[in-house]
Amino acid sequence: MxxxxxxxxxxxxxxxxxxxxxxxxxxxxxxxxxxxxxxxxxxxxxxxxxxxxxxxxxxxxxxxxxxxxxxxxxxxxxxxxxxxxxxxxxxxxxxxxxxxxxxxxxxxxxxxxxxxxxxxxxxxxxxxxxxxxxxxxxxxxxxxxxxxxxxxxxxxxxxxxxxxxxxxxxxxxxxxxxxxxxxxxxxxxxxxxxxxGSREAETAKLLENTYRHINIALVNEMARFCHELGIDLWNVISLAATKPFGFQAFYPGPGVGGHCIPIDPNYLSYTVRTRLGYPFRFVELAQEVNSGMPGYVTRRAQDILNEDGKALRGAKVLLLGVTYKKNIADQRESPAVPLAEHLRSGGAEVTYHDPAVPAWNLPDGTLERVPDLEQAVGAADLVILVQSHSAYDVESLASQAQQFFDTRGVTSSPGVHRL
Known part of the structure; x- marks a missing residue:
């Protein structure tokens, strides 16, 4: 050797x-x-x-x-x-x-x-x-x-x-x-x-990511009903996180991306179904909730536009951040893709900006990044923060937007819509 x-x-x-x-x-x-x-x-x-x-x-x-x-x-x-x-x-x-x-x-x-x-x-x-x-x-x-x-x-x-x-x-x-x-x-x-043994090592990896998958689904579902009840979920999470034991903070978002969370739990549920003949109900329910978030964000976007007397059809919607994680260029399984598809199917004119992605490959073709971020923000009927890259001065961008929808809970400006 x-x-x-x-x-x-x-x-x-x-x-x-x-x-x-x-x-x-x-x-x-x-x-x-x-x-x-x-x-x-x-x-x-x-x-x-x-x-x-x-x-x-x-x-x-x-x-x-x-x-x-x-x-x-x-x-x-x-x-x-x-x-x-x-x-x-x-x-x-x-x-x-x-x-x-x-x-x-x-x-x-x-x-x-x-x-x-x-x-x-x-x-x-x-x-x-x-x-x-x-x-x-x-x-x-x-x-x-x-x-x-x-x-x-x-x-x-x-x-x-x-x-x-x-x-x-x-x-x-x-x-x-x-x-x-x-x-x-x-x-x-x-x-x-x-x-x-090898089986325990294989299952440990799936448990790690299934744990995250299920807890993200929990807060994603909470985001929906907290919005309807007029409760600030982001404040709720920060309050719960003050407990020094028995709680770990997870945060809602427009969907889940990367290789691990959207994919790995399915390996575990596949094994349970094919080997044992019954569903892994927690995993399958979490998948249903998380995969439904881009559609939910689209419905919220439509409601926000309605407040201005605008329809989703024909509206100019700018997406900020299309990678699955902040401050990286990795786009694997990014929820920005199904979000763009939902918005487009509703008739919206979708543009995007991402500091790490000069050209965005969508299922129906490639979309070029807007050349001037501030100009694009001002011209859009609605700006949706999909990924909160550190390069963004989010508060400044929100102040320039006609309507700003923050799906990551990073803004505190009045008038901003948060997930």
Whole structure:
């Protein structure tokens, strides 16, 4: 073995992992099937928010290299799979990337290697999907090579917690597999937490995000009836948050985005339905509530316009912030997309501004960012704050708008409508 680790999939999960491993002095090879990604990284260019060109250059200086040559996988002591796991059109888990990556690893698998899956998936994937594929060549997990699952905990844009100081859960298909995988992560992560097995590690990841999913749905539903009752939910949350125990603050919004919250809980409900034959009612209800928020925001927008004697049809509506999270460019599953679709279906003329997104790819085509933010705010019949990027002087923008709808609860100006 000539390389400490090969990381398959150099996106929002794999690239920060490669960075931290390289920083610790490990020899790191990155593998990706995208020649654009590979060529860009080898030239010192980054394609993810959390890593700059300087970060990539630092990795290259430490010996990092990217490749699309699968033959190089055989030279690694450890192989970590960090590929996407989206939902299929019918809402079931799409493991195409996982099976494809596993088959690639299987073709190059060598005795003594440690293989770790980090891609979020349903409980049992490591043992039932990955392990059989890897063993097709005759090598046995736990004997000839070691296999484990370790859920990624990447939080893009988080200035406090990164790879190194976020505890790492690791569960192998055998106790020896757990220990070998844990030994690998201990080389560059402060705290490694062994799980009973791979299924427990897989389920822990789903529980983390299902917990958030359900609690966000709770406050989203509260936002609706608090508005009807004339109660300021944002003040309610701040009051409840003064309790030093037994409460964690969650906040309403125009919907949920990113890879984790809209997708991961569905892996758990899919497992319950297909394996046990009954629904995971909390998850499915939360999905119903959260997915309904863009439609609710649209109805609120229509009500706000009605106050000015205007109809939604023909109204100029400006959306501020179209990424799923503040201060990043990541648009995965952003609720801004269904919100724009709802507004357009009602006849609104939708424009947008986002400091990180010069061109916004919508299902029916690309929309260009408004060139002059303040001019666009003044010209719009309604401005909707969808994502509260720090670059926005929200109070100033709200004061310039004819009508301002704050879906993030960050404004205190009189006359502003809040979710």
């Amino acid at each position: 000539t390389v400490d680790v090969v990381i398959l999939g150099l996106g929002y999960v794999g690239l920060p992992l490669a960075q931290e491993a390289a920083r610790s002095g490990l020899s790191v090879l990155g593998f990706d099937i995208s020649s654009h990604v590979v060529e860009g990284l080898n030239a010192g260019r980054s394609h993810v928010d959390d890593l700059s060109a300087a970060d990539i250059q630092e990795m290259l200086d430490a010996g990092f290299r990217a490749t699309s040559d699968e033959a190089e996988l055989g030279s690694a002591s450890t192989i970590v799979v960090c590929v996407p796991t989206p939902l299929a059109e019918d809402g079931s888990p799409d493991l195409g990337a996982v099976t494809g990556a596993t088959q690639t690893v299987a073709r190059q698998l060598q005795p003594g290697q440690v293989v770790i899956l980090e891609s979020t998936t349903w409980p049992g994937t490591t043992e039932e999907i990955v392990q059989p594929l890897l063993e097709e060549g005759g090598l046995q997990a736990g004997t000839d090579f070691h296999l484990a699952f370790s859920p990624e905990r990447i939080d893009p844009g988080n200035p406090t917690y990164g790879i190194k100081n976020t505890p790492k859960v690791v569960g192998g298909v055998t106790p020896a597999c757990t220990e070998r995988a844990a030994d690998f992560y201990r080389k560059f992560i402060d705290t490694v937490v062994p799980a009973k």
